[in-house]
Amino acid sequence: MKKQQVDHVLRAAGRITGERQFIIIGSQSLHGKYPDLPDEILTSFEVDLIASKTADRTEWLNVIGIDSPFHETFGYYADPVDASTATLPRGWKGRLVSLPPGETEGVKGLCLEPHDLAIAKYAAAREKDLIFTRELARRGIVFEERLLSLLDQTPVDREVRERMRSQIAGDFHAEKEINVPPRLDEVGRGRKPTRTRALERNDSAQNPANDSDNDTH
Structure with a gap:
């Protein structure tokens, strides 16, 4: 996935949940530090998201999840997860990297630092x-x-x-x-x-x- 596609998922996620900040914990979190990586290292089509302020709203993202009309239209989707989905080192939240600005309508993405991602x-x-x-x-x-x-x-x-x-x-x-x-x-x-x-x-x-x-x- 390209960063613009991640931005699109964040934008849609914000509209659905009313949340203004999400944590990205899957491979797409590389876009936080390396937004211009070539597509071949980021071949997955899902963005693993956690609503960072109101976690119970994460499930609302199934509206743009796998096999949804959003997925069928654009070829990528949101995967609502929680913090237990990945095994991460202690202190990982303090190392989160902000996704560079994009067309997200002000919705912020916080990404795993690459070493934390690798450990997971x-x-x-x-x-x-x-x-x-x-x-x-x-x-x-x-x-x-x-x-x-x-x-x-x-x-x-x-x-x-x-x-x-x-x-x-x-x-x-x-x-x-x-x-x-x-x-x-x-x-x-x-x-x-x-x-x-x-x-x-x-x-x-x-x-x-x-x-x-x-x-x-």
Whole structure:
């Protein structure tokens, strides 16, 4: 989704609920800090919203939710959620990022900071989530040290924490021969991941001429 489409959903959400501020907790929250990211990293068609002032009005957003006339007309929709939908590090609300101004009729969007978003994706650990986190790492949107620090502040049990720690390490320290996950826009199409050789980060840094893949995915 483009930021203008997120703005459209916020505008509609404000009209329906009378709310002037929503928290965006899904992948579209990247628009808070990176409003001009290419579409291929933001392939979902829903905006996960919480009415931040009157939470019980969040359910009203089903009017513009999945399979609604709004969805059928525009191809994207609001997904009403609550704070328990995502597993987030302590203090995440204090790190929310304001969505840059747009055509929202004054409705404000508060977005997850990218590292908090990544932690939520590692916790969920669906195939599409782990493809997404690898892209965040590859593009330099998130950093390993910060993720590990936030992981220690995340309310998960020991087994889940160690699994997440391993997945974070895997995203930043790929082996020389790996199974590259499918592109984000290939999820659900049944395409098999291609096998390739990837240079480790240190090798790429020492031999920039070898790093010819500038695909922004």
